[in-house]
């Protein structure tokens with residue numbers, strides 16, 4: 001049997017989640033995705049109308065099949081956690097069972113188990129504000145959506161993950177070096193995500209034989225990145241200063257993710273793996 005992957009954080013064909021799903025599909029995995037509730041309608045409609053058909057094409061010519069799309073809001077663990085204003089919001093009203101615990105239960109009911117868990121989501125409502133101007137609420141929201149969301153997903157999916165399976169998340173170098181402009185507590189959230197990768201690798205490894213790694217990716221002009229506001233500048237900076245002077249494609253991150261969750265990486269866990277054309281190794285801009 002092929003492997004089954006749940007990819008959380010796919011809402012269009014531009015981001016890292018989509019590229020990871022494609023790389024896993026190309027390697028023969030069955031793909032389930034978790035899509036943020038407010039983005040669900042437009043994503044499913046676009047998928048149905050064939051808007052993504054061009055980018056669904058795999059190296060062998062076939063189209064990536066997304067077996068099922070689950071609505072997900074990774075900021076909430078159980079229905080009891082959802083405040084009334086969100087529950088009754090019209091962007092949420094049409095969907096159901098989208099808290100982390102419920103999504104894991106739905107996947108269990110539908111398919112029994114998974115082998116691969118991908119976390120490719122982040123949100124920082126105050127990302128454009130410097131840390132000194134970030135509110136407590138904005139900071140905690142960034143941590144909730146971008147760091148705890150991984151702890152929660154892994155916690156709820158672990159019981160249905162087959163031993164030998166693996167999980168992967170996406171991080172950014174702003175966790176360990178100052179990147180002015182990556183604000184709102186998002187740098188803090190990535191530092192937490194990287195530290196948690198190590199601790200969760202220990203706990204999930206001992207308890208369930210599951211590996212946990214994170215990819216520190218270079219800049220990509222995704223929807224989320226455009227909301228930050230300086231992504232074009234970061235892409236230019238990387239092109240000018242990285243050891244490899246080429247554009248970074250989402251597929252390169254997808255391929256590394258496919259390697260890391262495969263048996264080829266069976267001894268790699270708790271690691272931060274850089275997929276950034278080597279930019280992280282530079283000490284002086286050139």
Ligand code: NAD
Pocket residue numbers: 008009010011012014015016017035036037039072073074075119120121122123145170171172173216217218219220221222223224225
């Ligand atoms: P993206 O917009 O494709 O992905 C982010 C996804 O998160 C979106 O689909 C969004 O709907 C979803 N999301 C936001 N809040 C959510 C919630 N509460 N519950 C469920 N889903 C939610 O953008 P991307 O840049 O590909 O981001 C994917 C990951 O890659 C993120 O962790 C991001 O921080 C990381 N990353 C991105 C870059 C970059 O330059 N784009 C660089 C390094 C790391």
